[in-house]
């Protein structure tokens with residue numbers, strides 16, 4: 436087996452199994468109130484389990500001003516590490532994180548982008564095909580919250596059709612007091628609701644809310660992609676609400692080299 440095919444054949448870590456629908460952060464900051472998978476998705480997944488299991492993948496892009504903590508967020512979730520030294524992202528990077536959701540193997544391709552203005556010229560490359568946009572700002576630097584609307588506008592310019600969810604994330608929660616956090620959150624939740632985004636606060640340093648957040652992202656992206664597949668395939672490939680199964684295509688990552696991580700540098 437060549438190295439490029441190894442990453443998806445590895446078993447899913449026990450810590451990445453999602454069987455119950457992950458909860459939102461705060462109800463007033465939530466766009467989708469649900470405590471279980473959609474009944475059609477559940478049925479499709481149950482039937483799929485007994486057959487050849489396909490591999491699903493969704494592309495998630497993390498954007499936001501430079502220094503807000505995008506790389507740290509991804510590294511905390513994917514590698515459980517935190518680096519206090521700042522190394523600016525050059526171009527884009529991505530990680531592939533394997534999950535098992537409702538019994539189905541599922542991958543998130545998480546793209547880490549550079550916040551620096553000079554890299555905006557490659558934006559169309561990383562927004563292309565994205566199903567989820569995560570817009571991050573620094574809870575300790577309020578100006579970065581003001582810029583989040585521009586980040587969303589840029590994302591929508593490049594890819595409006597394909598998006599299934601948008602998240603607004605306040606990072607570095609450990610740097611602000613509880614009272615300060617609540618004050619900023621109330622402004623951020625207003626902005627999030629205008630964006631039709633779900634809001635979360637978190638800290639990559641302490642790890643607070645990071646895992647819960649990415650589980651929520653994975654579950655919502657998974658459900659949206661299965662529903663899209665059901666709609667696309669239609670009968671006879673998928674009988675929504677009927678007894679037949681859906682076809683789940685094997686989606687391969689646009690990746691190169693040694694497995695779960697790749698870097699594209701530009702400009």
Ligand SMILES: Nc1nc2c(ncn2[C@@H]2O[C@H](COP(=O)(O)OP(=O)(O)OP(=O)(O)O)[C@@H](O)[C@H]2O)c(=O)[nH]1
Nearest residue numbers: 501502503504505506507519521524550607639640
């Ligand atoms: N205290 C604290 N510091 C953090 C946290 N997250 C990130 N940092 C620090 O903030 C700085 C910037 O973090 P990065 O993750 O590199 O920021 P980025 O958004 O990826 O930056 P660009 O690649 O330039 O766009 C680093 O020095 C991190 O150590 C956090 O949750 N708490």
